[in-house]
Amino acid sequence: MRSAIVIGGGISGLAAAWELRKHADVTVLESAPRVGGQLRSVYVAGVPVDVGAEVLTAEQPEALALARDVGLADALREPADAALCIWSDGALRPLPARQVRGIPAEPAALTGTGLLSDDGINRLSQEEALPAHGLEGDVPVAEYLAGRIGREAVDRLVDPLLGARGGGLADRLSLRAALPRLAAVARRGGSVVREVRATLSTAPSPATAAYGVDGGLGRLPQAVATASGARVLTETRAHEVRRTPAGRWRVLATTGDGPLVMETDAVICALPAGPAAALLRPHAPVAEAGLAGVRHAGTAVVTLAFARATMPRRPPEGNGYVVPPIERRATREVTFLSNKWRHVDDAEPGLFLLRASLGHIGEEHRLAVPDRHLIRSAVVELRLAVGALGEPVAARVTRWENALPQFDVGHGERIDTIRAALKALPGLDVCGAAYAGMDVASCVASGRAAALRVVAGAAY
Ligand SMILES: Cc1cc2nc3c(=O)[nH]c(=O)nc-3n(C[C@H](O)[C@H](O)[C@H](O)COP(=O)(O)OP(=O)(O)OC[C@H]3O[C@@H](n4cnc5c(N)ncnc54)[C@H](O)[C@@H]3O)c2cc1C
Structure with missing residues (x-):
């Protein structure tokens, strides 16, 4: 195998590219202007924070190992606090x-x-x-x-x-x-x-069960992309994969400059289930049908910064809280970033930063409102949960539509069917959050496994 194309520059695709680097010239096609997918850091009130995934669990070491391999060992940070509450029956109640x-x-x-x-x-x-x-x-x-x-x-x-x-x-x-x-x-x-x-x-203590990255976990994708040596084409959307008469693969994509056609020995689709299904349709209708059946949920992350000086009470304690769907609130989860991560607090000690995730699974329609309404809902519910908070000095809404694959009953059989269908197509493989786990570690493991399969010439 001399060349490979990875479609999708999220962490799954980049992990595949990293694994392939010793075996082939790798090109990553990413439709967005940047790699990383659901790993993304932005500045809110001058502080770098994650608006997508923010922790790597020690339970599954694959992602931590990759972060160390690509030079982020010194940036890994343990949470300063581990206490979590449940907002239940009108009060924040500590979970044992x-x-x-x-x-x-x-x-x-x-x-x-x-x-x-x-x-x-x-x-x-x-x-x-x-x-x-x-x-x-x-x-x-x-x-x-x-x-x-x-x-x-x-x-x-x-x-x-x-x-x-x-x-x-x-x-x-x-x-x-x-x-x-x-x-x-x-x-x-x-x-x-x-x-x-x-x-x-047998598990690590709660305080060491997870790691964040100073500067944001969103640094990981670019670090992997750079260390892999892959050619990364952003703003390049793949829309078709064809088999050539010689048994190679042709990828048709659209870039800002027009159409792009590339021929390669192997293709890995590192995409959410919907886009992956569309690319597999002509080659493996059974796999396509299986993927099309994977539901994806959406969420909105509202990141807020409050000036500590304007907060009338002492700041809330602990890591944050989760909200039972049965409470019928807009908020699903709140993370007190300034309590959880010392690097966030040190970056701007005068501010208290937090992020509220809105939208319980199956209630995404409640997110179809303007950003200012989501910010208002987040602030109103925060005040009910933690007391007076003042007005935020900065607020940012990040919407993740169809981002969270739902492993409904029968998911295992669905994935077995997809695997069986892909066996007949050596050189074409899939990886990502929709298969065997949506946490970053599972995505990394999935990407690396797909790379090893195409190198061995064995699809799934
Ligand atoms: C708000 C939020 C918080 C989370 N928190 C955590 C956490 O703390 N810890 C944890 O372990 N996990 C967390 N997760 C889950 C984890 O982030 C994701 O499961 C994981 O990042 C998915 O990676 P991926 O590469 O499989 O998919 P994605 O990140 O979705 O990447 C797929 C990429 O493919 C690109 N693409 C799509 N179609 C095409 C096409 N046709 N051509 C080219 N490119 C295309 C997309 O632009 C995207 O960049 C969180 C997820 C969300 C949304």
Whole structure:
């Protein structure tokens, strides 16, 4: 293999380009004016902050390893604070530190928090004693968990934590695809609470479970692009992939200067499911159909800066809070950037920066309003949650439409079908957030795996 084209310059495509660098001349085609996709840093009130992904988890080290490989080791930062609250029943209520996806390791730790009713806590406390039934097949997260820990715990603890990670509502989410460790527990008929304790006994402490980047995680894509040595063509949208009679691939794209046609040995589509489906349509209709069935949710990130001097009360404490969808608020999650990241606070100590993510999964229609309305909703709800805050000195809205793939029940089978269809097309492969995990680490792993497959001449 002498040459390869990667379509899509998000972190998945750039990770593929990085892996391919030793084997081929690589060209990355990116439709936007910059690489990075959902990794993006901007200046708000003079401070560089992320308006897309902002943390790399230590649970999955692939992205951290890549950041170190491309020269960002010195910029990796641990959060200064780890405490998280849930905005529930009109108040911010601290989530017990020992929890996984909202499920506490010790249900008694919920007593007095106001997060669950007494009945809800009792129900959770009895989970370990429930009879074990091995679960066959895939079910929605809510269906399985409600049977173990109770519906109230699902609605008030699990759903907001899943939503904060863009995972969607427990009612539709696939247990197998979204929570594979719990799916394994379900298969062998074990206890969920016991599994949470087992996970925490091997996991890094909450304060070191994630890393940000000084200057923004948005620095990572450009660092990977540069280190890969790939030729990166921005403002270049691929619209067709054709097979040549000689078994090579031809990519047709549009640039600011007109059409572009390139021939290559291998093509990796590192795109969200919709655009990937469109490119695969002529070659693998089954794969196209599978991809077209992956739902994507949207969100809007409202980043706000407040002058500390105008904040009448002391600033809110902790990392921020998540909001259960059942509360019917516009806000899904709030991160107190100035508390979470020392580098943000040091950059402008007179300001308090935060970001509010708006739009619960399935309620994207509520985002179809002008930016100023989203800013107003964010500020009004912030005041209800944390008290008086003054007026923001800077505000920025970033909209992410169709950005968050939803791993609905049956997602695993859907991906198996896509894999099987692509086997017949050596040199054509796919990677990205829609396949085996939407966190940055999974995207990096997905991009590198696709690169290794095309190098080995084996599609999926
Ligand atoms: C608000 C938000 C917060 C998040 N927070 C976190 C977090 O803290 N931690 C975490 O691990 N994950 C987080 N995520 C998820 C993570 O950022 C994404 O899943 C990941 O960045 C997706 O990368 P990707 O390369 O697969 O896709 P994308 O980033 O979507 O990249 C795809 C690229 O393809 C380009 N493109 C599309 N069509 C074409 C075409 N026809 N031709 C050429 N180019 C094309 C697009 O412009 C885009 O740049 C967050 C996501 C969002 C939206």
